[in-house]
Amino acid sequence: MTITLNDLVRVLTECAGADEDVALTAQKLDVPFTDLGYDSLALLETAALMKQRFGATLTDEDVTEIETPREFLDRVNHAAAQAA
Amino acid sequence: MNRSVAITGIGVVAPGGVGKKAFWDLLVSGRTATRTISFFDPSRFRSQVAAEVDFDPRRSGLSPREIRRLDRAAQFAVASARECMADSGLEFVQLDPHRTGVSVGSAVGGTTGLEREYLVLSDSGRLWEVDSDYVSPHLFDAFVPSSLAAEVAWTVGAEGPATVVSTGCTSGLDSVGYARDLIAEGTVDVMIAGAADTPISPIAVACFDAIKATTPRNDDPEHASRPFDRTRNGFVLAEGAAMFVLEELEHARARGAHVYGVIGGYATRCNAYHMTGLRPDGHEMAEAIRHSLDQARLDPSLVDYVNAHGSGTKQNDRHETAAFKETLGQHAYEVPISSIKSMVGHSLGAIGSIEIAACALAMENGVVPPTANLHEADPECDLDYVPNEAREHGVDAVLSVGSGFGGFQSAMVLTREETAR
Amino acid sequence: MTLATSAAQETPERTERPTAVITGIGVAAPNGLGTEQWWQATLSGASGIGPVVDYDASRYPSRLVGRIAGFDAAEHIPGRLLPQTDRVTRLALVAGAEALSDADADPAELAGQDGYGEYGCGVVTSNATGGFEFTHREIRKLWTQGPQQVSVYESFAWFYAVNTGQLSIRHKLRGPSGVLVSEQAGGLDAIGQSRRTLRQGVKLSLTGGMDSSLDPWGLVSHLASGRLSRSDDPATAYLPFDTRAAGQVPGEGGAMLVLEEETAARARGARVYGEIAGYAATFSPRPGSGRPPGLERAARLALADSGLPVEAVDVVFADAAGLPVADDEEAAALRSLFGPYGVPVTAPKTLTGRLYGGGAPLDVAAALLALRDGVIPPTAGIDRPVPEHRLDLVRGAPRDAPLRTALVLARGHGGFNAAVVVRSARAA
Helix, strand or coil, X not given: CCCCHHHHHHHXXXXXXXXXXHCCCHHHCCCCCCCCCCCHHHHHHHHHHHXXXXXXXXXXXXXXXXXXXXXXXXXHHHHHHHHC | CCCXXXXXXXXXXXXXXXXXXXXXXXXXXXXCCCEECCCCCCCCCCCCEEECCCCCCCCCCCCHHHHHHCCHHHHHHHHHHHHHHHHCCCCHHHCCHHHEEEXXXXXXXXXXXXXXXXXXXXXXXXXXXXXXXHCCCCHHHHHCCCHHXXXXXXXXXXXXXXXXXXXXXXXXXXXXXXXXHHHHCCCCCEEEEEEEECCCCHHHHHHHHHCCCECCCCCCHHXXXXXXXXXXXXXXXXXEEEEEEEEEHHHHHHCCCCCCEEEEEEEEEECCCCCCCCCCCCHHHHHHHHHHHHHCCCCHHHCCEEECCCCCCHHHHHHHXXXXXXXXXXXXXXXXXXXXXXXXXXXXXXXXHHHHHHHXXXXXXXXXXXXCCCCCECCCCCCCCCECCCEECCCCXXXXXXXXXXCEEEEEEEECHHHCC | CCCCCCCCCCCCCCCCCCCEEEEEEEEEECCEECHHHHHHHHXXXXXCEEECCCCCCCCCCCCEEECCCCCCHHHCCCHHHXXXXXXXXXXXXXXXXXXXXXXXXXXXXHCCCCCCCCCCEEEEEECCCCCHHHHHHHHHHHHHHCHHHXXXXXXXHCCCCHHHHHHHHHHCCCCCCEEEEECEXXXXXXXHHHHHHHHCCCXXXXXXXXXXXXXXXXXXXXXXXXXXXXXXXXXXCCCCCECXXXXXXXXXEEEEEEEEEHHHHHHCCCCCCEEEEEEEEEXXXXXXXXXXXXXXXXXXXXXXXXXXXXXXXXXXXXXXXXXXXXXXXXXXXXXXXHXXXXXXXXXXXXXXXXXXXXXXXXXXXXXXXXXXXXXXXXXXXXXXXXHHHCCEECECCCEECCCCEEEEEEEECCCEEEEEEEEECCCC
């Protein structure tokens, strides 16, 4: 099972709220999270929920290094594949 | 601001040994008081290290009733208040109750007691609608942290203003700063001021785990708190308390009190940036430092020792290093700077007061406590952090800083009595 | 600044110091969200006290609360702030924004202007119980699902400094700021500290207090005080100064106020509600010590601080504990200050319950609007005042009166006392 952008958007919104001005769409896969208004806490919370929902564990280094939604999806899917 | 404010008594409950003397002995030895958490089974937690106090309330002079009634934080506050009163030579009857106030800093107040009561009321979390049949009469005092100030006021017989200052991890500095202001403006002549926090409980450990602020160095607990070291990876949670007798300087002189030093300056600012994040430039902390030095009429080059916040998180240590460089200029590279959190951990709201105690004792003894566990400095932290060994060094003026969640940045300057206006 | 050097003098020399005026009010109260809604409810006697409706409280010995019904945070604050805030912080953000808007002040803009500097605006609040419901959910997760389930936001959504921190960030308040906890007296201490920061050079300080802890664990913690009314009748559960007084009702909410240095406020053309003319706090000795309680002394010190005589006080907003012994003590203090029936006394908090850190700032807001409108809001429900109190209680209906000066009293469990003197604005 692949974790999709929709999955990410759903979890992000739950963890860090929504903001219509900077909605995360497929066109913004390479826009840094900080520019989308998501800070390091939002990513930590999102990573924790991803682990609960999808069993995909991101390392501390992953969470520190991830800058964009595309990187997040790459790493979390890689982790999910390893866990499977 | 007008009247000068002296520190004439010190009481400390810190990891590594209870009382002012044991505290100072630990700091000078460079030993650390961090260890694997023993208060509960920490095996499910990311960070399993803490600086715990081996506190025997009976040996610290608490009565059976006080032991029953008081939450651990209040026990620490009362024990250290009694020690500072005795240290200052103040007999209770000499104090004018109306001209004596109390301020106690605490970030999380009665957390430990609250969590313990929660487990009973909720049947270990099973019940959302907790069971009121099991309510303890002492629950309310853990629920509302101002009970800390009430207990200290009762202990010392104070009837002036009393309050708890709760600005997170700068509470211990801000509480003493608040007390300084009340004396300086003439509202009171004496304040029993300081801070107490006892956060080593599962909920506090879990919430710092979640943001990865505490260290996961569980296999080496004695060396887990590593401020300014390249390998640092978070702070070590701790508990403790320190209380002071603060006195209007003439009031202290009139009774021939020993004066450790005077509070030359104090300021606090907010970064208005992020609840937990810091901007790397340390600008707001620098502003607080500048104001404290200005109030003390102290040229930055005359600071003899800097007691750093030095929590051992990546962002903090760089943040304050930048603030020191901005305010002290070239002198930042020459003045000894150290973090006692390397030895006694980070007791949240209490540590600011415990660090002021360290500063006053550094002035008293002409010794600067070290930063333990500092073997290879972060290249971005390129100042003299007094690694591992205490240093004999005359201290006439000291700067202490704090930084906390919510964006609070505070600074305090202690100077010699002779320099007071 | 001049020096006052004598340690023995009872009252410090009144040195040149800036006048602290209030230019904005924001309210979140059980009987009204928003200043004008709450004020109309207060004058018309509409109560916000009612039974717990969010969960089954039937097994608890006390079941009445002052709850802000229908509060939908999403209508008022950005979505990004919702996951990281407890109800109490949402209420503080809503009231803080209303106060600043009422004052027509944007601190982010003011900070760039002459005389303000980067650090010319700050925030000082009181809070007694933290982000309690948020913590209840997280601590339950910890103990039923494990530490990994605890939210990253728990680290700051709970602690008592959260409202000050979030308000600071939201409105770019970077000057001297703080958080004081003195149970139900802390809201006045926050206002006093806010005024102190003006003397230290701050031009605008957002201040006040907010509390909310009415979830089951919160309510049971309130119960532990042993001071809650066990009545099920919202109209008579909390009856201070009444022969039937038998306890308190806990509520949620509070008020935020914009305090400004008068010259700066006038310079930007701000409308001024009134002045915080005096403030003082004391602590009562342990019961049984034989020494008198400290409420009267707090009132006298606050009046001395204001430079006004006792006779200048036109109305008192009482602490109004609703507990017979504490009511007797307050009535005795008021008689000693003003003489029997010497001044109108009121307690509009009978319509909200007691709001902990938020209660006294809400009384200051009521005092300011009473001065503005020349009307004293009534104390609700009091049919049988204790005759020995000999108080001129304003009850039943509002009382029209020319008002210049109000005294607001507050007490906190353990012995905290505080008093604020509110004075109507001088003509510009």
